[in-house]
Amino acid sequence: MSLDYTISHRLTAAQCNAQRELAPAQLVQQLIEIATCHADSLDFGFSRLQSLGILWVLSRISIKMDRYPQLLETYSITTWVESFNRHFSERNYLIADSAGRPIGYAHTVWMAINMRSRRPADLTVLGDLNRLVCDHPCPVETGALIRRPENPDRIHNYTFQVSDIDCNRHVNSARYVELVLNQMNLATFDTNLLRHFEIAYKHEAHCGDSVTVESQTDGDTVTTAIMAGDTPVCLARYTLTPRKPAPCGPCL
């Protein structure tokens, strides 16, 4: 039994951003998707947990990319489980080019919650999951706690709409990533690579909820909070690295 799981992708135009690269939110979507497929294949996925009244909830993502897959490029995502404990599971990812060379890594933390109480659930009912742990190296970890910016330099308001809602009636995890990055303009991403991106999901938001998106830039690091009043919905931190060689401009 293989403990890792790989899906190949070819980046279509529809999945690209303005820089003709895999959009970070689309990457997050693909990380969630492959986690779901892998967990299902090893029988600790949504279906099995649902029968036990338990739900996997994504708690944290950390992504480090040397570069992003480009338009029409074939790339792969490989995932494996780093650890389990009573309430959490850590899962790693390798993003590789068509020759299998690493172009990025990701680390995620998933929490098991009780479907009804929304409180942490006990994963030990699934038996010993440690046999599913894989020791591939992954050079990206969950960083320090992300705090709400104290002196935000960009603040926008947003109300969640029908198109932001996922099949669980909450705001889509990838949509938060878009809101975080939408604090910047196109020129920022034309001239900079989103090298390291971290997001912590704190509270679920619903259709019609209004939030404030607050960002603060300190050197090459930007910290962003999506706040519903005084409640953090999610907190993100990322670094921007100047692109080399030429920035990507309008094409076609």
Add this chain to the structure above:
Amino acid sequence: MSLDYTISHRLTAAQCNAQRELAPAQLVQQLIEIATCHADSLDFGFSRLQSLGILWVLSRISIKMDRYPQLLETYSITTWVESFNRHFSERNYLIADSAGRPIGYAHTVWMAINMRSRRPADLTVLGDLNRLVCDHPCPVETGALIRRPENPDRIHNYTFQVSDIDCNRHVNSARYVELVLNQMNLATFDTNLLRHFEIAYKHEAHCGDSVTVESQTDGDTVTTAIMAGDTPVCLARYTLTPRKPAPCGPCL
């Protein structure tokens, strides 16, 4: 040589909307994607046209669905060309369940434009394209002209953001569909099926452009205009049909 082209999909959670169905905007994305693949395979796609300084631009979509593919359902989209003339091509689609039974159809109009002047281009440089036309029936056509609502009952403002922009630096065609449907609330789509949806793309919008989204409901028909000042960016019309049997509610 086959004149039609089919792609199979399995609807993942990430592509679903709150009703656990293929989101209409996602369907539009898939219609564009398969058109691109099909045109490329017959050598009248973006690559060949680009070498001639010509670009395909999506001008109009009309979709009629008996139902939408559901979470984890396998479905297929088949496309074929209905007609070519000097400036336009009409393309049809069949959306079918895993047994090949039709669940919906779509009709699109594509315009060839000169990349630099953005004016209509002459497709006759490609030779006789009529040999690529296929006479499969398609029971959905471009309807009457869609007009800007005269007495809108819902008006929202929106400014296009980084995440709305596609690889051609314009607003993503699917994103307009989301904006059109975001005029309504979740309950509307819980209790109604988006049975017939038409959108006409009029002018390209860019990152940072501010628009007004105006909707007017007349019986079961809603007309929506996305306006940049007095310039229509796109115009949409759709019908809502009460769902049978029970409306889809919160799950998991």
